[in-house]
Amino acid sequence: MMGNKILRKIVATVKSESKGINYFSHQSTAADSYVYSILVDETSDISSCEQVSICIRYCNSQFQSQEDFVGFYATSKTDSFTLYNLVKDSLLRLGLSIDKLRGQGYDGGANVAGKISGLQKRLSDDYPRALYFHCAGHNLNLVVQDACQMSPVIGDAMSCLNKVVVYIRDSPKRWDSFNTLLASHEEVSGCNIRPLCATRWVLKLQSVDAFLHTYEVILDFMQTAHSEKSNSASMRSTAFSLLRKLEDFTLYFSLRLLQVLFKAVDPVHRNIQSKTITIGEVLTQVSSLANFLASNASFIASNAKNDDSVAHFTSCKEFASKLHLNFACVPRGVRVSAEDYFCGLYTGLFQTASESILIRFQAKSLQMAENLRRVLEDESIEDGIIKTVSEFYDDWNYIDILRERRQWFNICRHEGLQPSINSLRTQFKSELTYKLLLPNIRSALTLYIVIPATTCEAERSFSALRRLKTYLRSTQTQVRLNNLALMHIHRDDFIKKVDLDDAMNEFIDRTTTRRNKFGIGNK
Incomplete structure (x- = not known):
């Protein structure tokens, strides 16, 4: 019950806070313009079952990256084809469009990072804008x-x-x-x-x-x-x-x-x-x-x-x-x-x-990320690089972003700002005017923030797995494990804000036996 509520809130947050809005056409595109990345890692639990941890990285309303764990998925195989189907199935069940996937973060294992038939290759072939980024922590x-x-x-x-x-x-x-x-x-x-x-x-x-x-x-x-x-x-x-x-x-x-x-x-x-x-x-x-x-x-x-x-x-x-x-x-x-x-x-x-x-640290995907950063920060960048980035991601118009870049750098000179990612964050958080004036820059900034840097959040979920699935609780079902993991990992963001009376009433109201026992009727 609580696990599903947490998942729905996470998905709603991804779609609402990562959305882009075309203010000039006065048409909200919240339902289909969000972008996100996935972080995937796997480990064996106490019962020797392979558990695949999937996390979502997105841009929140403060223009900071947010990484949220969305579940463990048991699998008997860890080959790239099995993981490919598992990832697609999990995203579709969450209601997240795979077309909006803009980044893949893995630990560098051959089954996920392989250039010929790895998970990243399979996803990149079907969704070219979902670039693969090797976890910087593993690289180090x-x-x-x-x-x-x-x-x-x-x-x-x-x-x-x-x-x-x-x-x-x-x-x-x-x-x-x-x-x-x-x-x-x-x-x-x-x-x-x-x-x-x-x-x-x-x-x-x-x-x-x-x-x-x-x-x-x-x-x-x-x-x-x-x-x-x-x-x-x-x-x-x-x-x-x-x-x-x-x-x-x-x-x-x-x-x-x-x-x-x-x-x-x-x-x-x-x-x-x-x-x-x-x-x-x-x-x-x-x-x-x-x-x-x-x-x-x-x-x-x-x-x-x-x-x-x-x-x-x-x-x-x-x-x-x-x-x-x-x-x-x-x-x-x-x-x-x-x-x-x-x-x-x-x-x-x-x-x-x-x-x-x-x-x-010289992968092609890192070069694309560096070019995207330069689009936002470097006034002297060549137009050819801007066009290449714009055509690859296709999330904004090339001509419009050239115009908005000129406006942004003029604003920086006029207000004495250093053109940087942090300056953009500050302006977009504090002034609605900039969101109206620079919608394409905002989309590029959101995309840049979404790019995965490490898979640490997925690895942190393994610590929760070892606390929840112990020797004495090794036979619990996958559904129960997922619900417990979601409540445990998101306890500060969601669980502590839950009204316990409402939760208990909803639990009791789910069956006739509970309603009769506790004397609470249908709502």
């Missing part, structure tokens, strides 16, 4: 993964960290002994080591930070575990091998290097998870990150060292000396000094990350 994860695969020593360091944490936490006795030892060091007391996140590379920062912060305590603990005679021979042997790796400068240097990379990427990754962020804001932040990484990777052609790499090597060497680690040495067969080798690792890691960003 792949950038970090590319950088970490640059050298085997980076992967070895991450593997060793994980093994050490698992060794300590795998036994309640060892975990208690480690916490007791940790409490005796006031400077690191309360610091909790944790294993590396298996799927999110940028979330490994907390693990690396905690591990480096307690590095000395871990060394002492592993030494004690190795010398403790009450431990089994295999446990002592494992502790000894891990201790020897921890005493290696290369491992310590690699972990410190990863810490620098993760700290650079982490704020960007957190910012782009916002529901209201636009694709342009994502690209701006990613571009700034690429410039930072490139500056760390810059070096003279004849020498793979720069000031940052040398400073990092020197700092690691000083801390390693305090921790009594083995002196830096290079792998067998490498004919350079230790400083040149480790500085080369530093510059190589950041250079790989910088180059990966340039490669992974």
Whole structure:
């Protein structure tokens, strides 16, 4: 009952707040001029059933992007054809025209992002204006993964960290002994080591930070575990091998290097998870990150060292000396000094990350989004680009938008405004005159806001799924799961505003048995 009400309100909001109105012809087109995008992701629930999460992204009345979860859809197959039919069926059931679909946001899996027969290809073939955008969060994860695969020593360091944490936490006795030892060091007391996140590379920062912060305590603990005679021979042997790796400068240097990379990427990754962020804001932040990484990777052609790499090597060497680690040495067969080798690792890691960003954030759909932004912000853009964008989307008239652009930039000069997306938002929110004067600009702005940046909202729905469908509630029906998920996820926007008396009366009035039991007649 409540789930259907929430869905109806979401669909009504999409159609009313995303609508475009042709004020000059005095004809409202609210019923057929809205635009929206879809965010799709899938996961397995506790009963090993594949659940496809579908979310809708649209522009609200404040000219901010709004992302709303609309349901879980169980499927036995996750091939592109099955997902294509599932998405079309779900949108038609919601009453949303697929012709108004202007964007697709997926995580980059082959079944959804495939260029030959993926879900995005099938939808794009039937609805060409529904461009596919690879989730920026997943793209950033792949950038970090590319950088970490640059050298085997980076992967070895991450593997060793994980093994050490698992060794300590795998036994309640060892975990208690480690916490007791940790409490005796006031400077690191309360610091909790944790294993590396298996799927999110940028979330490994907390693990690396905690591990480096307690590095000395871990060394002492592993030494004690190795010398403790009450431990089994295999446990002592494992502790000894891990201790020897921890005493290696290369491992310590690699972990410190990863810490620098993760700290650079982490704020960007957190910012782009916002529901209201636009694709342009994502690209701006990613571009700034690429410039930072490139500056760390810059070096003279004849020498793979720069000031940052040398400073990092020197700092690691000083801390390693305090921790009594083995002196830096290079792998067998490498004919350079230790400083040149480790500085080369530093510059190589950041250079790989910088180059990966340039490669992974150069999709054709991103270029179309950038051109659309320039239509709204750049007065010097060529008319050919404006015509290309106008003909592709066909949501406004090319001649009319040229005229409205001239009016908009004249307004900016007259009122001292910076022509930008935020300026347009402010003017359209505060002045009805601008909506009347610039209807095509308004349509272009709405379309730009609708373009999906990430699939984070779909992934956030998985957290709700794990709270709602547990081991003890694993046999609940799909209808019940969907109703609970809708009420839980939209509790602040819809459920808390519901009149409980009206809801109870409607529930009672649905059957004769309830009406007789509670003594309430038909309304």
